[in-house]
Amino acid sequence: MLLGKVVGTLVSTRKDEKLEGLRFMVLERLDINGKPQSGYVVAADAVQAGIGEVVMYASGSAARQTTVTDQRPCDAVIMGIVDTWDVDGEVTYQKDED
Amino acid sequence: MLLGKVVGTLVSTRKDEKLEGLRFMVLERLDINGKPQSGYVVAADAVQAGIGEVVMYASGSAARQTTVTDQRPCDAVIMGIVDTWDVDGEVTYQKDED
Amino acid sequence: MLLGKVVGTLVSTRKDEKLEGLRFMVLERLDINGKPQSGYVVAADAVQAGIGEVVMYASGSAARQTTVTDQRPCDAVIMGIVDTWDVDGEVTYQKDED
Amino acid sequence: MLLGKVVGTLVSTRKDEKLEGLRFMVLERLDINGKPQSGYVVAADAVQAGIGEVVMYASGSAARQTTVTDQRPCDAVIMGIVDTWDVDGEVTYQKDED
Amino acid sequence: MLLGKVVGTLVSTRKDEKLEGLRFMVLERLDINGKPQSGYVVAADAVQAGIGEVVMYASGSAARQTTVTDQRPCDAVIMGIVDTWDVDGEVTYQKDED
Numbered sequence: 001m002l003l004g005k006v007v008g009t010l011v012s013t014r015k016d017e018k019l020e021g022l023r024f025m026v027l028e029r030l031d032i033n034g035k036p037q038s039g040y041v042v043a044a045d046a047v048q049a050g051i052g053e054v055v056m057y058a059s060g061s062a063a064r065q066t067t068v069t070d071q072r073p074c075d076a077v078i079m080g081i082v083d084t085w086d087v088d089g090e091v092t093y094q095k096d097e098d
Numbered sequence: 099m100l101l102g103k104v105v106g107t108l109v110s111t112r113k114d115e116k117l118e119g120l121r122f123m124v125l126e127r128l129d130i131n132g133k134p135q136s137g138y139v140v141a142a143d144a145v146q147a148g149i150g151e152v153v154m155y156a157s158g159s160a161a162r163q164t165t166v167t168d169q170r171p172c173d174a175v176i177m178g179i180v181d182t183w184d185v186d187g188e189v190t191y192q193k194d195e196d
Numbered sequence: 197m198l199l200g201k202v203v204g205t206l207v208s209t210r211k212d213e214k215l216e217g218l219r220f221m222v223l224e225r226l227d228i229n230g231k232p233q234s235g236y237v238v239a240a241d242a243v244q245a246g247i248g249e250v251v252m253y254a255s256g257s258a259a260r261q262t263t264v265t266d267q268r269p270c271d272a273v274i275m276g277i278v279d280t281w282d283v284d285g286e287v288t289y290q291k292d293e294d
Numbered sequence: 295m296l297l298g299k300v301v302g303t304l305v306s307t308r309k310d311e312k313l314e315g316l317r318f319m320v321l322e323r324l325d326i327n328g329k330p331q332s333g334y335v336v337a338a339d340a341v342q343a344g345i346g347e348v349v350m351y352a353s354g355s356a357a358r359q360t361t362v363t364d365q366r367p368c369d370a371v372i373m374g375i376v377d378t379w380d381v382d383g384e385v386t387y388q389k390d391e392d
Numbered sequence: 393m394l395l396g397k398v399v400g401t402l403v404s405t406r407k408d409e410k411l412e413g414l415r416f417m418v419l420e421r422l423d424i425n426g427k428p429q430s431g432y433v434v435a436a437d438a439v440q441a442g443i444g445e446v447v448m449y450a451s452g453s454a455a456r457q458t459t460v461t462d463q464r465p466c467d468a469v470i471m472g473i474v475d476t477w478d479v480d481g482e483v484t485y486q487k488d489e490d
Contacts, residue, residue: 012178032334040130065367073163080306110276171261208472269457359465374407
């Protein structure tokens with residue numbers, strides 16, 4: 001899985017019928033330190049992610065293994081909101097409490 | 099999924115029999131700001147996309163999950179025409195009305 | 197799918213038994229303008245492609261969806277000989293008649 | 295498979311229900327000489343790997359073939375702790391005994 | 393498929409139970425001219441490849457289609473020892489007879 005920040009949403013009215021009801025989010029990719037890196041992905045949302053949240057996403061056939069994406073033409077899915085991760089014993093990212 | 103602009107079509111007469119009837123479009127890849135980036139893909143078309151339209155495409159096994167691409171040797175499919183997307187609260191792309 | 201030019205063939209006598217009878221071609225990758233770009237792939241041939249021909253190839257699990265590659269350990273297949281493609285209204289590539 | 299060093303853990307409370315019970319590790323990618331290279335991956339852990347250990351991980355659909363990841367939306371899994379590897383007849387990496 | 397040279401072996405004692413009995417080889421990637429390029433892969437061996445041999449390997453789900461890798465968490469497999477390949481009518485690589 002890779003890490004991303006939800007920076008926007010995408011609307012598509014004319015789409016394959018199997019995509020009805022999916023929510024598409026625009027993710028900026030993050031590096032291991034939580035810094036934006038070049039690259040983005042449009043991912044289906046399986047966890048009701050909000051703008052600004054840091055998430056984990058899965059690509060490829062794994063993206064069809066959530067209940068909301070099952071058997072749909074979708075190659076990326078947000079499957080977790082990240083609370084925290086650490087690198088070399090230091091907390092790299094910590095979700096704000098609110 | 100990634101974003102692309104339909105810039106052309108591709109014709110192949112001598113092809114695997116399972117590809118009969120598919121329409122192949124040439125896509126220029128777009129970055130998160132809607133600017134062309136290096137790279138292209140030839141994708142099957144599941145949504146009757148037209149030249150100049152901005153689309154979402156799915157790669158890998160996801161590309162076989164639309165009705166038109168089911169069980170075909172196809173690794174990229176246009177599965178949505180994009181109406182609009184936003185980044186950091188600003189509209190990045192908006193499809194022309196006509 | 198991506199575009200390639202068939203530049204050679206590859207022979208492998210000691211190979212997995214499921215690969216018997218497949219023909220392996222060496223492809224030089226082409227960019228959207230039909231120019232060679234760095235990168236190559238060795239692909240199974242599902243369409244009797246010849247040296248010098250410009251082809252479309254599919255990667256990943258899609259490469260097992262042709263009749264000749266079904267259930268074989270093969271991750272790239274030539275699935276179409278390209279006749280022509282256009283970009284921005286101009287013919288970019290046109291197969292020679294002969 | 296590629297090689298990585300386990301440098302941290304990741305916690306996600308709000309996640310797809312199919313991910314319950316999986317342990318997520320942050321891996322720094324290693325090159326063939328065991329040196330860190332740019333790039334990371336968040337992988338599910340099938341072998342009880344510990345911080346600092348050098349591991350092999352599998353990506354894509356292979357990541358769902360372990361017992362702990364079966365049918366889950368997971369695209370990377372640690373499937374082996376590396377004891378040793380060699381390159382050109384020299385031992386490149388040797389796990390510490392302790 | 394891509395081309396690689398077998399430069400070493402990898403040992404992993406603590407690994408997913410589905411990997412028992414597989415042999416892991418370290419491959420240096422080769423370019424179309426048979427020159428080493430940056431990048432490596434650890435691949436399961438389906439053809440009893442030896443150190444120094446030039447091989448073809450398949451990645452992704454194709455890597456589970458050999459008899460030895462069936463349903464295992466393995467994303468790369470050596471599926472052929474290369475005898476020879478040619479580019480533009482010239483022999484690029486020829487396996488030594490011995």
